[in-house]
Amino acid sequence: MLPLENPFQYGTVVDGNFFTDRKEELPQVQQMLSGRNHLVLISPRRYGKTSLVRKAVVECGRPAIFINVQMAMSSSGLAEMLLKSFLAIHPWERFKDALKKFRVKPVFSYNPDTNNLEVSFDGAAKGSVALEDVLNLIDEKSDPENRLIVVLDEFQEIVNLEPGTDKLLRAVMQLHKNIHYLFLGSEESMMTAIFQDVKSPFFHFGALMRLDRIPYEDFYVFLTDRLAVIRKENAKEDARQILELTRCHPFYTQQLAAVFWDLCMRTDSHTTVQVAADAIMKGLSASYMVLWSRLNRTNRRVLEVLSRDAKLQEIKEYPSSTVYTAVARLKKDGIIIRDGEFSLGDPFFALWIRRSMQNAAIGLPPTT
Numbered sequence: 001m002l003p004l005e006n007p008f009q010y011g012t013v014v015d016g017n018f019f020t021d022r023k024e025e026l027p028q029v030q031q032m033l034s035g036r037n038h039l040v041l042i043s044p045r046r047y048g049k050t051s052l053v054r055k056a057v058v059e060c061g062r063p064a065i066f067i068n069v070q071m072a073m074s075s076s077g078l079a080e081m082l083l084k085s086f087l088a089i090h091p092w093e094r095f096k097d098a099l100k101k102f103r104v105k106p107v108f109s110y111n112p113d114t115n116n117l118e119v120s121f122d123g124a125a126k127g128s129v130a131l132e133d134v135l136n137l138i139d140e141k142s143d144p145e146n147r148l149i150v151v152l153d154e155f156q157e158i159v160n161l162e163p164g165t166d167k168l169l170r171a172v173m174q175l176h177k178n179i180h181y182l183f184l185g186s187e188e189s190m191m192t193a194i195f196q197d198v199k200s201p202f203f204h205f206g207a208l209m210r211l212d213r214i215p216y217e218d219f220y221v222f223l224t225d226r227l228a229v230i231r232k233e234n235a236k237e238d239a240r241q242i243l244e245l246t247r248c249h250p251f252y253t254q255q256l257a258a259v260f261w262d263l264c265m266r267t268d269s270h271t272t273v274q275v276a277a278d279a280i281m282k283g284l285s286a287s288y289m290v291l292w293s294r295l296n297r298t299n300r301r302v303l304e305v306l307s308r309d310a311k312l313q314e315i316k317e318y319p320s321s322t323v324y325t326a327v328a329r330l331k332k333d334g335i336i337i338r339d340g341e342f343s344l345g346d347p348f349f350a351l352w353i354r355r356s357m358q359n360a361a362i363g364l365p366p367t368t
Contacts, residue, residue, distance in 0.1 A: 003265055007226040008258035010251055022052055023218060025211060029056040033149065038181040038206035040195050044337040044345060045186040046251035047211050050153060053182060057149055062180075063089055063142075064149035069157045075127030075165050076104075079134040082150075084119045086138050092117065098137055104130040127161075128168050135172050142178035155183040156190035166194070170201035181206065187332065213248040213339060223257055230264050241273040246347050255280065281348045281355070288352045289366060291335075298326045304357060306336060306343055307350040 032039045033056060043049050050066075057064045065085035072078035083106060087095075092108070099106060104126065109118045121130045142148040158166050173181060183206060185191035194202050214222075223239035231238055242260065246253040260276035281288075292300065298318055305314050315323050330336045337345045344350040356366035 004229065006258055006261045006265075007229075008254050008261055010254040010258055022048075022214065025052055025209075026056060028209065029053060030060060032207060032209075033057070033060050033062070033180060036180075038183070040183045040185075040191065040206040040208045041211060042185050042188055042191045042208070043211035044188075044339070045334050046249070046345075047186075047213070048250040049184045049186075049211055052211065053151055053184065057151070060149075062146055062149055064151060065089065066151045066153065068153045070154040072157070072161065075131045075162050075168075076121040077127070078161065078165075079127065079130040080106075080119050080121060082131075082138065083134045084117070086134075086141075086148075087117060087119070090141065095137065095141060098141065102130070102133045102137075104133065106130075128165065131165070132168060132172050135169075135176070139176040139178050144178045147178050147180050149180045149182065151182045151184065153184045154186060156185045156187040156194060158194070159190065167201045170205065174205075186334070188338075189332070214250055214253075216243060216248055219243055219248050219253060223253070227257070227261070230261070230269060234269075238273055245273070245277055245351075247343070249345070249347065252347050277348065277351060281351050284348060285352060285366070288349055291349075292353075292356075292366075296326075298322055299330060302326050302330060303335070303344065303349075304353055307353040307357075309343075312342065 029039065029041075029052060041049050041053065054066070065082070065088075067078070067081050067085060069078065072081060092099075104121050107120045107122075109120075110116075111118050121127070138148065138150070158169065173179075183191075183195070183202075185194075188210075194200050195205060195208060197203060220239050220243060223242060224235045227235035227238050238260070242253060242256050246256055256273070256276055259280055260271070260273055263271040263276050263279070295303070301315055301318070302312065302323060305312060312323055312327070327336065327342060331338065331342075334345060335349075336342055344353075352366075359366060
């Protein structure tokens with residue numbers, strides 16, 4: 001008899017039966033896609049922005065390309081990614097004449113390893129020109145009756161490209177009629193500045209939507225229904241313990257549930273949620289130790305307090321300004337998040353800190 005398939009998935013885009021229904025957010029994104037306004041979606045990392053948007057795009061049935069701006073090293077690099085993605089869904093032969101009109105000529109090469117067409121622009125050429133030509137080509141060749149959806153993930157990284165790239169993009173995008181833009185970002189302060197600051201070129205360019213944690217009851221039902229297959233009457237308590245530890249964080253909830261499922265299958269259900277959490281924590285302990293070693297004492301103190309669900313006001317040895325400067329840095333680095341209150345984004349890192357502090361109090365090394 002084949003083992004049961006693990007019903008939980010993490011680390012990749014979650015779809016199909018693995019997708020935890022966003023009962024309010026999914027219809028909201030779908031409604032935006034049916035209109036003419038662009039969408040700005042903000043949430044901390046690993047909250048499921050990409051999975052939500054991909055599901056909405058697939059269900060609307062329109063063509064789409066997905067670009068991670070964080071992977072672009074320059075404006076020309078972003079142009080290469082956009083053109084390559086567009087040609088992946090449209091035969092490039094259709095656009096030969098249009099490509100000849102580019103002010104910066106793209107170079108095409110076939111990669112036999114990936115069976116894909118590679119695109120590059122001359123590194124010495126002006127990237128903004130290539131970017132403008134590519135975006136205008138995409139708009140010109142897209143179907144006005146079946147508008148192309150362009151998803152720009154981690155859009156806040158646009159500020160790290162050549163100066164003026166944001167102004168160029170706004171100037172070009174505002175003229176497009178055949179493209180529906182979705183801007184995704186995980187740096188709330190940067191995304192807010194880009195789309196809410198009156199001095200920004202993208203001021204009010206799209207409808208702003210913030211993605212919160214999945215509601216407790218929805219996640220509880222999702223976990224209970226799937227765990228009941230192997231845990232029977234224990235599934236409800238298992239689900240409660242998982243959510244208590246992960247606080248409904250989409251990624252870490254799926255991760256803990258998946259590891260717990262696998263342990264149950266290997267031990268004939270003779271395990272606990274805490275054992276699964278300990279297994280994840282120990283597997284990541286080396287990377288946690290490296291991260292901890294790179295932090296200064298103020299940052300460590302902030303994380304130690306938050307790992308215990310204590311208040312930052314407990315920190316008396318540093319001025320408040322120093323503490324909140326550290327908080328701002330840790331938040332920018334994605335180590336802590338603010339979802340109502342400040343907390344560690346990774347609950348297993350919080351568990352590692354608590355355990356390591358307990359070990360230090362009795363003369364033992366950090367958790368390994």
